[in-house]
Amino acid sequence: MIAVAISIAAALTALLAVTIRDAREEGVRRACEMNLKQIGLAIGxxxxxxxRFPLAAAPSTALAPGERLSWQFAITPSLFCYHCYGMEDYRHDRLSASWRDAPQRDLAAAAIATLLCPDAPYRPSRGALLALSRPDPSRTSPVPATYIGIAGLGKDAPSLKKGDPRCGIFGYDRVTTSGDIADGASATMMVAETSTLAAPWTSGGEATVRGLDPSRVPYLGAGRQFGGNHPGKTQVLFADGSVRTIRDAIDPKVFEALSTIAGGEVLPGGWER
Known part of the structure; x- marks a missing residue:
């Protein structure tokens, strides 16, 4: 009888552990979903x-895209109040400056909760998860981007000229409006999460915007171009403002079709399942 009781207790403990794990994963996924919805509202x-949509990198003839300020920097006025945090220096009339210049350099070390997937490899301070960690002059480590703008199909997608069928929403010097989305806003990806972290969220290069590189399929999952924060699933913001959970096992061709704004691809029925 004692052995039976021990076996039952062990089984119940294991079941409880699985339930707690699943509940935590669902909570984190929901938090990530809310982040993407807020980002979508800010872009809107x-x-x-x-x-127009924000450019992948602020306009500049003197700076390379990776040195310019990012689209995430461009939408920050809609994410938080600069004055509320004593950050009046971060004015958007400085968009032509490099993210490495003061005071933008300090802002790169600020952790903005809305721009961080709560399950990404980067772990901000506890206070940063609540709202915003003010720039600290003594802190020099930039906060990486965990949400990436979709530039279209091909590693060169951010640099494509307008009208190319491989274009996505974000381009370095390519202006995109909602009217350009011929494939339909509900079938066009705008932002996806990533666990492959690069440069800071204020940098306008590959750190914050990427084209799908067909030589590196599958596209989703740990160590891939996108995803990897939630087991088997990736959160994606679409141009209509919706956030959908996409299986990492999605057909790469379908994912490619979703990355373009006017590629004319026909999506198969039930692709979301």
Missing amino acids: EYHVVHD
Whole structure:
């Protein structure tokens, strides 16, 4: 009888552990989903004000894309109040400056919770998860980007000229509006999460925007171009503002079709399942 009781207790303990793990994973996924929805709202507000989506990197003829300020920097006025955090120096009339220049350099070390997947490899301070960790002059380590803008199909997608069928929403010097999305906003990806962290969230290069590199399929999962934060699943923000959970095992051709704004691809029925 004692052996039976011990076996039952062990089984119940194992079941409880699995339940707790699943509940935690679902909670983290929901938090990531809310982050992406807020990012979508901020991008939408930017489009209303500027009549276009933010560029992948701030305009500059003197700086390489990776030295320019990112689209994430461009939408920060919609994510938090600069004045509320005593950050009046981070004005957007400095978009032509490098992210390495002061005071933008200090902002690169600030952890903005909305721009961080809570299950990404990078772990911000506890206070940063609540809202914003103010730039600390003594801290020099930049905070990496965990959400990446989709530039289209091909590693060179951010540099493609407007009208190329491989174009996605984000381009370095390519202006994109909602009217350019011929494939439909509900079938066009805008931002995806990643566990492959690079340069800071304020940098306008590959750290914050990527084209799908067909030589590196599958696209989703740990160590891949996108995903890897949630087991078997990746959170993606679409151009209509919706956030969907995509299986890492999705057909690469379908994922490629979702990356373009006017590729004319026909999606197979039930691709979301």
